Amino acid sequence: MERIRIDKQASNAVDAFLEYRRIVGEDDGGQLFSEDEFKKYKEIMLPRRMKNRLYVSFGVPGQIDCKLIGPETPCFCTHRYKQHCTDFEELPKERPILLPCRARGCQCVSYQYAHMNGSRPVRCQCKHTTTEHSESPGHPCKKCSHCSGYRSPFTCGCGQPGYAHVTLVETKEERMxxxxxxxxxxxxxxxxxxxxFSSLADGYLRLDPSGIGPLSFSILKSDRLESDHVFERANTSLSQTAGKDIYLYVLSCFF
Known part of the structure; x- marks a missing residue:
């Protein structure tokens, strides 16, 4: 296998492009901003995101987050989360908060996750796929007349059927x-x-609801009673370990 080698200048250019793409997303319409445009964009958008970030999850109300939504997570309309409206100058007062799709011609009024079976969306109880249902509200089937809307009987890893799950969009304060x-x-x-890091795993695989990633070395090596499970100790120390989160954005682009 032949290795590709690049010098430090090229490596820095790759890092700069990745950072640009993480910040701008698809807001440049496919045409890279100039340095001045990028600087102006950051002056406007960065403070807005730091203040008005929205958290999106999929799960049964009152239970664990079965799926935490990232930039590349597909919507029912087949477009990615990053292709929906995710930035707001002022947070909406109405609930639920709607995140309409920005893809041209799409009728999706708000981001909605649909259960996946591997890489494919789960079929409706009418046996038709999500792409055979309309992306408009209610998701009526385009193939049969007896289906009034998409309803998945798929059993999630949490033990609940797909139709019991909802996509939740919430503010920082609401999530806390x-x-x-x-x-x-x-x-x-x-x-x-x-x-x-552990936010990338499904809820029933995360072992705890924190999403803070692997346990710290101090917790793993600390003295504890035999009955005190290591993950129980971690959950009682979230306030001490939350500051050690590691953001692996590149990995998140696959989820």
């Missing part, structure tokens, strides 16, 4: 009131519900 992690304020576009 539910006792769920908010991570650190970041300037990146469409971060959704990602607050740490």
């Amino acid at each position: 009131a539910r006792g769920h992690p908010v991570g650190r304020d970041v300037p990146y576009a469409a971060m959704g519900g990602l607050t740490g």
Whole structure:
């Protein structure tokens, strides 16, 4: 296997482009901003994101977040979360908060996650796929007349059927009131519900609801009673370990 080698200048250029893409997302319409345009964009958008970030999750109300939404997570309309409206100058007062799709011609009025079976969306109880249902409100089936709207009987890893799940869009304050992690304020576009490394895993695989990532070495090596499970100790120390989150945005682009 032949290795590709690049010098430090080229490596810095790649890092700069990745940072640009994380911040700008698709707001440049496919045409890279000039240095002045990028600087002006950051002056406007970064303070807005740090203040008005929205957290998006998918789960059964009152239970764990089965899926935390990231920039590349697909919507029912097949477009990615990052292709929806995710930045607001002022947070909406109405609930639920709507995040309409910005893709040309799409009728999606707000981001909505649909259960996936591997890389494919789960079929409706009428046996048709999500793409065979309309992206408009209610998601009526375009193939059969007896289906009044998409309803998935798929059983999630949490043990509940797909139709019992909802896509929740909430503010930082609302998420904290539910006792769920908010991570650190970041300037990146469409971060959704990602607050740490373990946020990339499904809810029933995260082992704890924190999303803060792997346990610290001090917790793993600390003295504890035999009955005191290591993950129980971690959950009682969230306030001490939350500051150690590691944002792996490049990995999040695959989820």
